[in-house]
Amino acid sequence: MPIVTYVLRDGSTRILEVANGSSVMEGAVGNNVPGIDADCGGSASCGTCHVYVDESCRGLFDAPLPEESDLLQCSDAMQSNSRLSCQLFLSDECTEVRVVIPGMG
Amino acid sequence: MTAPKVVIVGAGHAGTTLAGLLRQWRHSGEIVLISRERGLPYQRPPLSKKLTQPDFELPLRPAQFFDEQDISLHTGQDVLSIDRVRRVVRMSGLREIDYDILVLATGARARRLTIPGGDLDGVHRLRTLSEAQNLQRQLRESGSLAIVGGGFIGLEAAAAVRAGGAQVTVIEREERLLARVASEPLAAGLASYHERLGTTLITRAGVAAITERDGRATGVQLNDGRVVACDLVLAGVGAVPRDEIAVEAGLHCEDGIVVDDSAQTSDPSILAIGDVTRRPLPTVSGTRRLESIPSAIEQARQACAVILGNEPPVPEVPWFWSDQHELKLKIAGLVDPAGTPIVRRHASQESFSVLHHDGTSLTAVESVNAPAEFAAARKLIATRLPVDPAQLANPDVPLHPAEPK
Ligand SMILES: Cc1cc2nc3c(=O)[nH]c(=O)nc-3n(C[C@H](O)[C@H](O)[C@H](O)COP(=O)(O)OP(=O)(O)OC[C@H]3O[C@@H](n4cnc5c(N)ncnc54)[C@H](O)[C@@H]3O)c2cc1C
Ligand code: FES
Numbered sequence: 001m002p003i004v005t006y007v008l009r010d011g012s013t014r015i016l017e018v019a020n021g022s023s024v025m026e027g028a029v030g031n032n033v034p035g036i037d038a039d040c041g042g043s044a045s046c047g048t049c050h051v052y053v054d055e056s057c058r059g060l061f062d063a064p065l066p067e068e069s070d071l072l073q074c075s076d077a078m079q080s081n082s083r084l085s086c087q088l089f090l091s092d093e094c095t096e097v098r099v100v101i102p103g104m105g
Numbered sequence: 106m107t108a109p110k111v112v113i114v115g116a117g118h119a120g121t122t123l124a125g126l127l128r129q130w131r132h133s134g135e136i137v138l139i140s141r142e143r144g145l146p147y148q149r150p151p152l153s154k155k156l157t158q159p160d161f162e163l164p165l166r167p168a169q170f171f172d173e174q175d176i177s178l179h180t181g182q183d184v185l186s187i188d189r190v191r192r193v194v195r196m197s198g199l200r201e202i203d204y205d206i207l208v209l210a211t212g213a214r215a216r217r218l219t220i221p222g223g224d225l226d227g228v229h230r231l232r233t234l235s236e237a238q239n240l241q242r243q244l245r246e247s248g249s250l251a252i253v254g255g256g257f258i259g260l261e262a263a264a265a266v267r268a269g270g271a272q273v274t275v276i277e278r279e280e281r282l283l284a285r286v287a288s289e290p291l292a293a294g295l296a297s298y299h300e301r302l303g304t305t306l307i308t309r310a311g312v313a314a315i316t317e318r319d320g321r322a323t324g325v326q327l328n329d330g331r332v333v334a335c336d337l338v339l340a341g342v343g344a345v346p347r348d349e350i351a352v353e354a355g356l357h358c359e360d361g362i363v364v365d366d367s368a369q370t371s372d373p374s375i376l377a378i379g380d381v382t383r384r385p386l387p388t389v390s391g392t393r394r395l396e397s398i399p400s401a402i403e404q405a406r407q408a409c410a411v412i413l414g415n416e417p418p419v420p421e422v423p424w425f426w427s428d429q430h431e432l433k434l435k436i437a438g439l440v441d442p443a444g445t446p447i448v449r450r451h452a453s454q455e456s457f458s459v460l461h462h463d464g465t466s467l468t469a470v471e472s473v474n475a476p477a478e479f480a481a482a483r484k485l486i487a488t489r490l491p492v493d494p495a496q497l498a499n500p501d502v503p504l505h506p507a508e509p510k
Contacts, residue, residue, distance in 0.1 A: 029166065030166060030167045030170060031170075031173075032125050032128055032129055032170070032173075032174055034129040034130075037402060039398055039399050039402055040150070040398070040426060041148045041150060041151070041163060043150075043428065045426045045428070045433065045435070045476075046399070046426070047480070067433075067476060070476040070477035070480075071476045071477070071480060073477050073480070074477055074480030074481050074484065074505065075480070076484075
């Protein structure tokens with residue numbers, strides 16, 4: 001099963017097994033990980049599931065669709081490794097995914 | 106002092122979010138979440154957007170969530186009344202549950218058509234999963250749908266059903282779509298999109314009755330005598346707050362439970378969040394019913410902060426989204442439907458934004474397939490920075506330095 005490490009705003013981490021085929025967002029919401037609100041339920045509309053993806057595992061995910069990039073561009077917390085976690089789908093290769101939840105929305 | 110026992114009535118988006126947030130913030134007291142609906146709490150937005158697709162049932166949280174988070178979820182149970190003196194809620198079968206803090210998150214119900222034939226077989230509403238499942242089942246065996254009401258839910262359903270090939274007619278009483286909630290340019294853009302999809306739009310048309318044969322709906326009769334023949338009717342005529350138990354308990358209600366900016370009702374032990382509330386907003390006077398998920402979540406955060414004695418959350422600019430087939434609409438701020446907004450068009454006719462300006466700064470934005478522009482405008486609305494209206498119509502001048510070209 002894919003394993004995801006979530007680095008929370010307070011610097012602590014949650015390490016969770018998340019089902020194959022689920023998104024990094026679903027793993028967080030299903031386990032009540034703070035900081036990923038996912039208002040729109042994963043339809044790349046809200047931007048409230050923003051994370052930074054650790055360099056080590058960026059290649060495991062498909063490149064963002066234009067919708068996602070557009071939404072991220074305007075976030076104050078945007079970095080080059082910003083992604084919407086609802087668009088990061090986990091596969092068996094994802095044994096060591098690490099994402100950081102931005103400090104402010 | 107032991108942590109308070111929080112009882113939440115209604116396991117919709119607002120109630121379920123609050124239950125989760127309280128545990129995120131390490132609330133150690135008991136949490137009871139009571140819902141009239143059976144089954145796991147679920148997302149409403151896909152019910153209209155994916156009306157014709159098999160995967161429109163989307164739980165808000167997985168089944169094991171509630172046990173893992175020590176939230177006692179009671180589904181299929183109706184709270185019938187509140188005893189504010191003894192601090193208990195009464196349920197059917199004379200059961201009572203006591204509370205220290207009660208949170209009313211009872212949402213709203215879809216308004217019924219109150220015209221002759223309004224309750225015939227084949228006349229539907231769309232608010233709950235079971236209503237959506239019913240409609241979906243009957244849509245499989247029918248070729249045409251008439252939707253009464255050109256609001257967001259009606260238009261989303263229209264787009265989904267039309268994309269599936271059925272004949273769709275939208276009947277709107279006002280002279281245009283979304284007359285009370287959106288600007289004229291936005292409504293015009295949506296109307297032409299739906300017409301291109303092949304949907305028939307009839308405006309300025311009051312409905313007089315639903316026609317029938319053998320107890321089943323066969324059409325919608327308009328005030329001018331015309332009849333729109335159809336196999337099914339969907340009433341998309343708005344939602345009514347479920348504030349009955351609050352009214353009966355003597356809480357201050359005015360078409361919704363009146364709350365302040367920390368979700369407090371007129372009883373200090375009772376909070377209310379989500380679609381059932383009438384809430385104040387930072388930039389306007391009076392109170393509004395917002396009926397959106399972002400507002401439900403914001404109020405859940407307010408309630409969580411009050412219950413735990415934390416700092417209140419930073420107020421948000423109200424916003425909302427609506428997906429209509431391939432069109433992604435987003436609105437932020439409060440739109441004055443009668444105002445004269447500025448339209449910013451892009452090369453593709455399916456991408457534009459409507460900007461509302463009060464002479465100094467932006468007050469609202471309605472954007473279609475323009476997420477970056479939307480995000481930039483939303484930021485300008487929140488900061489209230491002065492914006493030169495003369496530049497707004499030009500899509501080559503970015504709204505915000507961060508907006509990509
Ligand atoms: C088809 C559809 C599409 C939508 N699309 C969008 C969208 O794209 N974006 C957006 O922002 N918003 C959308 N909305 C609005 C959004 O779903 C609501 O704002 C949100 O669901 C409000 O959540 P709530 O918890 O306040 O109320 P609800 O979701 O209505 O939940 C209230 C729950 O309380 C239960 N309840 C009521 N009274 C009692 C009682 N006495 N005892 C026990 N239980 C009770 C109800 O049965 C219900 O389950 C849509 C709504 C619908 C219907
Ligand atoms: S959940 Fe809304 S954008 Fe990811």
